[in-house]
Amino acid sequence: MKLSRRQFTRLASGGLAFASLQGTLSSAALAQEKPIKVANILDQTGGLNIYSLKQMKAVAMAADEINKAGGLLGRPLELIFYDAQSSNQLYSQYATQALLRDEVDVIHGGVTSSSREVIRPIVNRFKGLYVYNSLYEGGVCDRRHISTGMVPGQQLDALCPYVVNELGGKKGYILAADYNYGHITSKWLQKYIRDLGGEDLAVEFIPLDVSNFSSVLARIQDAKPDVVWSALVGAAHMSFYRQFHATIGTDKMMLASTTYSIGREQVELAPEEGEGIILATSFYDGLDTPAANDFVRRFKEYTGENDYIGEYGEGGYRGMSLWAEAVRRAGSVEPDAVMASLGGTSVEGAGGLYTIDGQTNHTVMNIHVAVQDDKQEFKAIRTFDQKPPIDTQLVCNLNENPDDTTQYEVQLD
């Protein structure tokens, strides 16, 4: 089924309400019940929308499937989409509006770490619940915040030993986007590289609108690293992969990334420009398990689209499934009740089993180290089953400190 214009009714707020078709609701005997309201705040437009478009559709698909199967606690789900237009100011406005005026029961969304840090205090102030479906730099300790994506203790813990020890990438050169995600992730990279006996030659932060990497590439050649680590973000930084290919190439120097593939970079670059890039991910379309294949098929049927979905698309569906399961376990949609039942909530998803760790509200999941082949597809090299978010577990214990709302950052010795 496609999302048609008729299913969306524009709200005066600038949000878009999405309800399943009346037929779906009445056949599931849900039409009369008061709907559960779910806010989804993502960037449909602007420079960061490459991360959001598939996720918005996956969230709609999850809501529709839940409604078809009889709703949640006998009530239908109603989604309200807000387009934050890649602007943190709008994230703040819409999060407030969703909780105060539209009185939603949960907020899903946010892409960048800066947008998450805009939403989180608002959710805390108005005692809501927030599900963040994106990989990030880890360390957020907040019981009103649920992270369903990878953190460094999962992603880098899998990726770094493979690159540093198995491939011999001892000397690393780190490039990171110039905002909180890049700054904290680069510290994690330094820590992992040093702990593994490697050396971090340099760390460079690149503003999000820089697209000329010629001086960076000259310095990289001066430093002669074994591997370049990229934590680059957004449309302008895509040029790095093009210019790296035209200047050095992955056959001469390894290129590993914490962000590559989540903006579906591999289908936007030409096949030869992305070939050989190494990454760690919790979901990719070619995973080739029955659950993954089934998800890809359902998504394509639902949206009518035939292209790559990837981790962020699947992440939206993952977040909705985990939250819905927690609601079922709690028997209530009240944030406090849902929060109490989060620990141990588990769903069998497209990327394998996902379980929420009650100590941190982060998610235990399978992680795959993969390399891009010459056909714009990823091939898994190593798979790590059920990796816990160890970095955040070290610093965060919501069972003991339920009122904690800190984001802990890694300290380098």
Next chain:
Amino acid sequence: MDSLMVYVYQIAFSFSILILISLGLALIFGMMKVINLAQGEFLMLGAYFCVLGSNLGLPLWLAMLAAGLAVGLVGVIVERTVIRFLYGRVLDTLLATWGISLFLMGIVTTVAGPQSQSVPSNMGPVSLGGLNVPGYSLVMIGAALMMLLGTYAIWRFTNLGLLVRGTMQNPEMARALGTNTSMIYMFTFGFGSAITGLAGALLVPLFGASPTMGGFYISKAFIAVISGGPWPLIGTVSASGLYGVIDGVVSYELSPVLAEICVLFVAVIMLRLLPQGITGRMRKGI
């Protein structure tokens, strides 16, 4: 010696990018005094026409030329339908061209999607004194110089160039002498658009094409043209040269962030010392 080569290359590359993105603006804003806020989107349109041409099977260089011509045509259409009613009305032009910019971004996003696109040059790296640089970047430097010299030659040595300069200097007198100034305006705007489109196409192999790419370049282009002063061609070249040196050296020695800060800092100081721009005190020029 090696490091000298690195500096020469970094400066030449920064210079060529500045020339590419600001040459069209030097004509449209510098000569015609039309503040075209859609300039960045003309660049983006050139990049997309190049991707389109290449997808249709044209060789890359032909796709680039076709992209330049296509954007030139778009420029002519925009001039005939919007700009020509607004000459001399600065604020209205600002608003109208901003609208065109949003419209072009919207239409490209709708047709081609929000994701970026690539057409690799397949040229591989070239070694310059031990430093690998993209072979294609040398083509870009050469193309920027050729576009610059070509524009200069047309403006300086041809009859058409004389008519254009005369019209821009004193349209009433030009009309009195029998020049069809309306056509000259249309031609100049179209020519500036075509150069911008070609520049956008030239950027594709190393920078890709995305609907929002215009925004990355537009401010730098305006800074170069404004600091250039009243003689747009010579001014833009000297401003691009100055900023190219600063950008190339600082971004290699320190970082791209500091390079951008330095460029803006120097631009502010320079406009304080030379409020009329670099060519403000020149009596003759283009």
